[in-house]
Amino acid sequence: MNQLALEAASGALRLYKQETWLMLTGLLGFLLAGICGVWVLLHGGPVSPDGDVSKAFSFNAALGIFILSTASILPVSGMRPRSQSIYRCSYIPLVLFSYFAETVQHFRGVDPRFVQNGSSFDHVISTIFPAVALLLVVFYLILGAQYFRKRVIDAHPELGLGIRYAMIAVLVSFAAGIWISVNAGRYTGIGGNIIWLHGLGFHALQAIPLVAWLSMRKSVNAAVKPIIIHISGLAYIFGLIAIGWQTLLGYSVAEWSLLPILAGSCFLVAFTPVIWLISQSNALAEPYNRTQYTRNL
Incomplete structure (x- = not known):
């Protein structure tokens, strides 16, 4: 069991070393979740009028796990280095905006998705957020399609x-x-x-x-x-x-x-x-x- 854990850790480090920036982006989600968690423990989740820091906590933690998981499977996608770089440079800014919108807006007492009587800034964020979410989906569909290519199964039968x-x-x-x-x-x-x-x-x-x-x-x-x-x-x-x-x-x-x-x-x-x-x-x-x-x- 210890040997298996060591092999898993070694394999994970090899994979993450290839996707350092994605890994750091995922870890940022855990850092933000930690900050939100401390706030919730000290002050509670709701922030008047419509914010809820506990929602930012769960969102950041979930997105962080998602990005770390993506960083571990991207090297076996069969994409060429240039394509991986383009994908990485496109996806990370979208994730960073999502962290920003979810965390900052809830701390300001604003629901980042459904704004009621907010400022112009709040309405701009709530308008951009769905577009960013849609782009996250589209880019991930592109990534997901790579694993249904024969060359991925040929190179990595079980993982693929x-x-x-x-x-x-x-x-x-x-x-x-x-x-x-x-x-x-x-x-x-x-x-x-x-x-x-x-x-x-x-x-x-x-x-x-x-x-x-x-x-x-x-x-x-x-x-x-x-x-x-x-x-x-x-x-x-x-x-x-x-x-x-x-x-x-x-x-x-x-x-x-x-x-x-x-x-x-x-x-x-x-x-x-x-x-x-x-x-x-x-x-x-x-x-x-x-x-x-x-x-x-």
């Missing part, structure tokens, strides 16, 4: 397959985000909360590639590896569908009914391969394969 499922889940999250904007809020129906669907979809970026990475590091039959990843990926997506259906009906995902129980069962199935893979012995990687993997990264 896992990231493909993660990207499908991210599409569900983006759809939920658009739903929140159209709905003018996260709540729907009697007890529905769209934010659960929005957040859990993004966490597929950590969950499913983890299964793929573990399958590479463990002594598992080569024919079994894609099956494990398919099971994990499909179960995760079916879990999201169940949550989305429950939310669309306007009910809470915390109630004891068919769809939430089905969603919980799907997520349990999705994470079961992690437990099973950890229990397996480490693979004896051939020098050539290890070198090839490092070169591809």
